[in-house]
Amino acid sequence: MTTTAQRGTRPKAETRDYEARHLLVLEGLEAVRKRPAMYIGSTDTKGLMHCLWEIIDNSVDEALGGYGDTITVSLNRDGSISVADVARGMPVDTEPRTGLSGVEVIFTKLHAGGKFGSGSYNATGGLHGVGASVVNALSSRLDVEVDRNGATWATSFRRGVPGRFDGDGPDAPFTPEPGLRKVGRVAKGVTGTRQRYWPDRQIFLADARLSMTQLTARARQTAFLVPGLTLDIRDDRTPDGAHERFQFRGGISEFCEFLSSDPAVTDVLRIAGSDTFTETVPMLDDSGAMTATDVERTLDVDIALRWGTGYEPKVQSFVNIVATPKGGTHVSGFERGLVRAFAKGLDGTRILKASEEVVKEDILEGLTAVVTVRLPEPQFEGQTKEVLGTPPVARLVTKIVEKQLSDFLTSTKAAQRGQARSVMEKVVGAARTRVAARAHRENQRRKSALESSSLPAKLSDCRSSDVDRTELFIVEGDSALGTAKHARNSEFQALLPIRGKILNVQKASVGDMLKNAECASIIQVVGAGSGRTFDVDAARYGKVIFMADADSDGAHIRCLLTTLFFKYMQPLIEAGRVYTAVPPLHRFELTNPKKGQEKYIYTYSDAEYARKLAELTKKGISFKEPQRYKGLGEMDADQLAETTMDPKHRTLRRITVEEGEALEQAIATFEKLMGNEVAPRKEFIIEGAYALDADRIDA
Structure with a gap:
């Protein structure tokens, strides 16, 4: 007996060469094109939409700072996307350290921008300085025009390289060329930025498509969060050129009303406040070394909430108008504040018995809330910014919510006192329902332990326990x-x-x-x-x-x-x-089927029935009066198996x-x-x- 390997040995390496020449150094935007999912999450529709959010959010950050009140977005027939604003316009002067224009720095340098505490922005959605440059790297063509200093400045990029295109579209002849071109004049004081880009189909999947539905939903949401901002959305890919325009003056109170779908128990309540916290961050000192420095931050909290008669909670949260669908410290602070406020509000009332307890789920039942916070340089988990991680935010939000909601629940004003009692009664009712439901489940478990089978007698179960098949x-x-x-x-x-x-x-x-x-x-x-x-x-x-x-x-x-x-x-x-099964509506029974021809033909819609009827008549194939099924019980077992239940032949939706x-x-x-x-x-x-x-x- 022989063996090819012995205990403790390792397979022989193909080569032992490992030198510096084997290392691959990705310069500039090459890293983005090599690993796009690291920056935009994926290269499907979600990633395509993320690129669009990055460009739009840059214009929104300008509006948040008080610059510009209109943003126009167009989905063009040639596959490009245009975004224009009337804000300050991107910087066109030369950045001293790189020797490049401000526009080129923004679009070609990762981790470069005006959102690192330079004073250009206070609280923004952009943090890492990679949004515009990532979109540029993942575009086969990107054109920029900036109105500033009485002139229109322009440049273009091909997969991140600045230059000039001779013609329309991403396939036009391209000449690399650094710097900006002065292409026109504008009136003094006119400023703004216009961008147009073609997503690179070498990067994105073939079936990745821009969604007008998602775009309009995001535009509507942004218009709620930035009162007075107008977002003009166009889809020129469709024959009728779909057009939506959003502007809301009511802010998040109006947003909360929009999200609510059930009858109201309370009016929309507004909780707003501001507080400061100290954050230790690494900063460059005069010698170029990173030094831990204590920085005082200001946190602004603005929350709109309203209880309705429904059961499902609907809480949407935002940091500097960026949606955080997975929550974070601001949401956990909000929920903790709710619990503490209701504990104070219910204390001493006869609504809640001494033996009863209210928990977070009871308070959230039927609640619609929009939770927004603004702070400089928030800590997000990843570039996609789905979760806020700044720890002190939870404590400050809790304090603000607890104080102001407690004041509402214990108010002696007639208008507020009635609503406060209604919402407390609703919360206590939810708590009692939760306890009753738990008792019901426990009772069912006790029954199951005593009965021979925990499943209903009317169930005709299968023999296999393989979940992948059953x-x-x-x-x-x-x-x-x-x-x-x-x-x-x-x-x-x-x-x-x-x-x-x-x-x-x-x-x-x-x-x-x-x-x-x-x-x-x-x-x-x-x-x-x-x-x-x-x-x-x-x-x-x-x-x-x-x-x-x-x-x-x-x-x-x-x-x-x-x-x-x-x-x-x-x-x-x-x-x-x-899934839903798709049973047939009609059956044709052929009187003299030829060899290899099915005797029974099934159709699953009226349109399919009409086509099949015309086809059989045209071909001279004789058949009996077609049968119209009014229910599943009219079929025999073979017909039901063949048309609806057999995995080889059935159709499922x-x-x-x-x-x-x-x-x-x-x-x-x-x-x-x-x-x-x-x-x-x-x-x-x-x-x-x-x-x-x-x-x-x-x-």
């Missing part, structure tokens, strides 16, 4: 269930019947949802909990598939089921594991939701279609009625 079909109706039992593959397909239409959970409390037998069974069978405690990794099935009739009642049932999963099991939807603005739109849509507010839903139905083809109504 599928749970939620089936409406006993007739469809009977057929589905014979049609399924019991190895990996489970069936859970529901009786009719489940509870509309968008209008109901958590307690009411758990009391509903159908909703409780679905959550129990999925096996991953619900709400904030939902654990997607604990789900018992790899796919959850809604299977209902292809009629209006079936559509309503699918909508109710989707609402349940979106509100209480959202991570399952985000993971792409929730995946229910998905994106993050960010798209998620907010989804939440708003569910609230409009399924929520308590009737007027928006009525308006939606009336608008849709005019677009409905009366011949399609199944009556």
Whole structure:
């Protein structure tokens, strides 16, 4: 017996050469092009939009400083993006250390800009001085024009190299050429910057597309955060040239009202304050060494909040108008301040019993809040700025929120006293519902321990426990269930019947949802909990598939089921594991099928039915009177398996939701279609009625 390796030995290296000549030094913007995801997160649509935010935010920072009140953004037909402002204009004089113009420094030097404490900006979204230069590095062409000092100055860049293009578009002949060109004259006092760039398709994925929906949502948000600023958005890629214009005078109070979708319990409350803290930061001394220096910072806090009758909280946070979707120290300070204020407000009242306790989740229920802070040089986690990390911010925000909200909750003014009592009663009611829901879950667990099986008796489970393979079909109706039992593959397909239409959970409390037998069974069978405690990794099935009739009642049932999963099991939807089955609407039975020709042909829409009818008639193929399925129960097991349940032949529609603005739109849509507010839903139905083809109504 021989062996090729012995214990303790290592594989032989291909070469032992490792010298300085093997090191790769990336100069200037080369590092950005080599590792773009490090600077913009990804090279898909998200990264493409991040580049646009970087350019827009530079203009917004000018507006925050009081310079310029209009920003224009255009998505052009040739794939370029234009951003223009009427602010101070980028510096065009020479920067002494580099010998380059200010424009060239901004667009070609990483970690260069006016936001490092030079006095040009106080509190900005840009911190690292890499935004404009990163966009330049990832663009096949970037043109800049600056109005300043009575003249228009211009230059262009090709993948970060300054020069001149002879013609339009990124493929025009290019000549490298440093410096700015004086291309025109403007009236004295006229200033501003115009930028136009083409994202480099060598860098971004082929399917990366600029989203007008995301752009308008971001523009609207920015207009709320900077009162008086006008953002003009155009999409010239479409034939009609979509155009949106945003300007709001009400600031974050108006933003809070816009985000709210449920009836109000309180008016919009405004909490604002300012405080200072000391931060130790490294600074260059006269000898060029980095020395730890104590710097006094000023923190400005501005919060708008409002409680409604709904259940889901909606808190959006910003630092220097940059969204922080994952929160940070300002949000944790805000939440801690809420808890302390309500502890003081409820103390001594008869609303809360001595044995009861209110926690953060109870206070957040039905709360809509916009939390904004402004401070110089905030510490973010990464260039994408999704989380604020400056530690003292939490303490200061807590102090400001606790003081001002406590004053509201204990106010003796008639107008405030009534609203304060209403919101405290709502919070205590949420606490009691939470306790009742927990008791219900504990009771269910005790039942499970005593019963032979913890799953509902009506569940027809599958034999496999491999989550990657298993599928749970939620089936409406006993007739469809009977057929589905014979049609399924019991190895990996489970069936859970529901009786009719489940509870509309968008209008109901958590307690009411758990009391509903159908909703409780679905959550129990999925096996991953619900709400904030939902654990997607604990789900018992790899796919959850809604299977209902292809009629209006079936559509309503699918909508109710989707609402349940979106509100209480959202991570399952985000993971792409929730589907709806697509049963056929019609069946053609051929009378004399030729060899190799299917005897039965199924169609899944009225349009497909019309096309297939015309095709068969034109070809002279004879068939019996087409069958119109009114429900799943009309199919036999073989037909249901072949068309709807067999993975080899069926069609499934995946229910998905994106993050960010798209998620907010989804939440708003569910609230409009399924929520308590009737007027928006009525308006939606009336608008849709005019677009409905009366011949399609199944009556």
